[in-house]
Amino acid sequence: MRGQRPKAFTLIEIVIVIVVIGILATLAGVVYSGMLEKGAAEEAKMGISAILSAEEIYRINSGNYLEADSNGTLNTDLQLSLQTDSARKWNYSTTASSAVPPRVCVQAARVGKTCVWTQCSDQDDPSSSNCP
Numbered sequence: 161m162r163g164q165r166p167k168a169f170t171l172i173e174i175v176i177v178i179v180v181i182g183i184l185a186t187l188a189g190v191v192y193s194g195m196l197e198k199g200a201a202e203e204a205k206m207g208i209s210a211i212l213s214a215e216e217i218y219r220i221n222s223g224n225y226l227e228a229d230s231n232g233t234l235n236t237d238l239q240l241s242l243q244t245d246s247a248r249k250w251n252y253s254t255t256a257s258s259a260v261p262p263r264v265c266v267q268a269a270r271v272g273k274t275c276v277w278t279q280c281s282d283q284d285d286p287s288s289s290n291c292p
Contacts, residue, residue, distance in 0.1 A: 197292045204268040204277045211266045214238035225256035225264035
């Protein structure tokens with residue numbers, strides 16, 4: 161029996177496995193967090209797009225754009241279904257301009273963060289401020 165190793169893991173082997181698992185878990189958490197933020201950004205862009213489309217219909221019917229500072233007002237006046245409960249991720253607001261040609265700007269501010277997406281009716285794509 162001399163010269164044979166015991167059939168068990170050493171403390172160093174166990175520590176190395178735990179460290180590797182910890183590193184992999186950390187990397188997975190970072191990737192997952194990034195995916196959640198990308199998803200939230202897409203949600204904001206879709207909300208802005210829906211509001212801009214509804215604003216165009218509102219302007220055709222009433223002759224001007226709607227100015228609103230809450231999701232509830234936008235839901236009521238533009239007949240949308242933006243999230244208004246405590247689980248919402250974005251607060252939407254609109255600012256109208258009566259300049260020629262008239263335009264409306266929609267802002268989506270992330271609840272509890274400094275991330276803001278903005279798009280005006282004369283722009284093709286939204287722009288962001290303080291967003292990852």
